[in-house]
Amino acid sequence: xxxxxxxxxxxxxxxxxxxxxxxxxxxxxxxxxxxxxxxxxxxxxxxxxxxxxxxxxxxxxxxxxxxxxxxxxxxxxxxxxxxxxxxxxxxxxxxxxxxxxxxxxxxxxxxxxxxxxxxxxxxxxxxxxxxxxxxxxxxxxxxxxxxxxxxxxxxxxxxxxxxxxxxxxxxxxxxxxxxxxxxxxxxxxxxxxxxxxxxxxxxxxxxxxxxxxxxxxxxxxxxxxxxxxxxxxxxxxxxxxxxxxxxxxxxxxxxxxxxxxxxxxx
Amino acid sequence: xxxxxxxxxxxxxxxxxxxxxxxxxxxxxxxxxxxxxxxxxxxxxxxxxxxxxxxxxxxxxxxxxxxxxxxxxxxxxxxxxxxxxxxxxxxxxxxxxxxxxxxxxxxxxxxxxxxxxxxxxxxxxxxxxxxxxxxxxxxxxxxxxxxxxxxxxxxxxxxxxxxxxxxxxxxxxxxxxxxxx
Numbered sequence: 001x002x003x004x005x006x007x008x009x010x011x012x013x014x015x016x017x018x019x020x021x022x023x024x025x026x027x028x029x030x031x032x033x034x035x036x037x038x039x040x041x042x043x044x045x046x047x048x049x050x051x052x053x054x055x056x057x058x059x060x061x062x063x064x065x066x067x068x069x070x071x072x073x074x075x076x077x078x079x080x081x082x083x084x085x086x087x088x089x090x091x092x093x094x095x096x097x098x099x100x101x102x103x104x105x106x107x108x109x110x111x112x113x114x115x116x117x118x119x120x121x122x123x124x125x126x127x128x129x130x131x132x133x134x135x136x137x138x139x140x141x142x143x144x145x146x147x148x149x150x151x152x153x154x155x156x157x158x159x160x161x162x163x164x165x166x167x168x169x170x171x172x173x174x175x176x177x178x179x180x181x182x183x184x185x186x187x188x189x190x191x192x193x194x195x196x197x198x199x200x201x202x203x204x205x206x207x208x209x210x211x212x213x214x215x216x217x218x219x220x221x222x223x224x225x226x227x228x229x230x231x232x233x234x235x236x237x238x239x240x241x242x243x244x245x246x247x248x249x250x251x252x253x254x255x256x257x258x259x260x261x262x263x264x265x266x
Numbered sequence: 267x268x269x270x271x272x273x274x275x276x277x278x279x280x281x282x283x284x285x286x287x288x289x290x291x292x293x294x295x296x297x298x299x300x301x302x303x304x305x306x307x308x309x310x311x312x313x314x315x316x317x318x319x320x321x322x323x324x325x326x327x328x329x330x331x332x333x334x335x336x337x338x339x340x341x342x343x344x345x346x347x348x349x350x351x352x353x354x355x356x357x358x359x360x361x362x363x364x365x366x367x368x369x370x371x372x373x374x375x376x377x378x379x380x381x382x383x384x385x386x387x388x389x390x391x392x393x394x395x396x397x398x399x400x401x402x403x404x405x406x407x408x409x410x411x412x413x414x415x416x417x418x419x420x421x422x423x424x425x426x427x428x429x430x431x432x433x434x435x436x437x438x439x440x441x442x443x444x445x446x447x
Contacts, residue, residue, distance in 0.1 A: 003404075006385070006432070009385040009386050010401055011332075011405045013387075013389035013401075014332070014340075015332050016386065018336055027293060033295070033309065037312070037313065041287065041316070044316060
């Protein structure tokens with residue numbers, strides 16, 4: 001039998017085996033990924049984007065390898081030249097050429113459209129932007145969802161911007177970069193308002209099969225709204241802050257509350 | 267090589283990786299869960315499988331093609347089985363007996379005489395260790411070296427599994443008494 005027939009038979013066998021696996025859509029109704037998995041995947045997306053080197057399981061950033069290689073190369077040239085008595089002028093020439101070659105190898109690669117991988121709208125950033133929040137990472141592990149963004153310097157002001165109708169303040173939690181206020185109404189329903197400086201913005205991701213997210217503009221800011229586990233969530237950003245509101249209220253009611261919260265652009 | 271770059275160089279590749287995640291993660295979870303019977307472990311397997319796929323991303327063609335689906339399932343299955351075996355303390359040794367059972371006749375001769383459908387059925391019933399390398403080498407057109415990197419196996423093992431897979435397949439077809447064409 002020719003290799004082609006075996007290849008075709010293997011392809012058909014594989015396809016037949018795969019036909020026993022239910023469709024992705026069907027499976028999405030059966031499984032819900034845990035938050036820790038989503039968090040790990042989020043880290044992986046950032047990991048593949050930043051480009052690390054894997055040396056026997058030890059991950060090193062590109063920049064670290066570059067510094068190491070440059071130092072090793074120059075030291076090696078110096079050692080060899082000292083031993084062989086090469087002139088200083090020649091040593092400098094060899095070091096320069098070698099350094100240029102190493103630098104060119106490590107230079108950031110351009111995409112087809114000419115943009116560099118270091119730009120803000122990178123894979124990690126765009127992924128975050130395109131997906132509404134379903135998970136909050138408060139683990140403290142690489143909390144910035146926008147790794148290449150430069151954040152404006154700003155002190156957080158702990159002001160409770162609104163007290164929604166029928167609600168009263170139950171908890172007021174403050175840290176250097178976060179202000180969380182929990183409201184509760186007489187029926188026991190809660191509404192949570194969170195304000196964070198952008199540098200400590202929460203890590204967000206969403207399962208598009210399980211949650212339908214809607215993007216819109218709220219008071220001139222990019223905002224995302226989605227419903228999950230019987231709660232409505234609205235997340236938006238002004239120039240300095242990430243703002244987050246969630247409660248069991250309907251989308252329209254929560255939207256009205258969100259619209260009353262002032263945002264900063266200047 | 268001890269050092270290699272983990273590269274998804276272009277925005278195109280990074281988007282493709284994201285598409286792959288959105289397109290197959292439940293399939294991968296289902297595959298891993300059917301082996302490990304524990305969603306937590308299955309999620310770990312899916313995560314590890316994505317890392318392996320990222321490291322071998324060059325072999326991914328069209329995200330929606332059956333070959334890509336097969337590729338991700340094979341990788342996930344391999345990761346899940348490795349985890350399962352490690353958990354149960356099972357060590358996979360190469361089955362030398364598989365070689366001994368093979369008739370002396372040339373495998374190619376047997377293949378040339380049997381019906382196509384039977385070959386497909388017999389490939390499906392092959393032990394997973396042979397089947398997965400067959401799929402990757404034949405269907406996904408991966409080189410032995412690439413398969414060894416993907417499955418974390420020595421090149422020699424991959425080569426042997428491919429050879430043995432073919433021979434076991436030939437032997438089984440002959441034993442079944444399949445009507446020759």
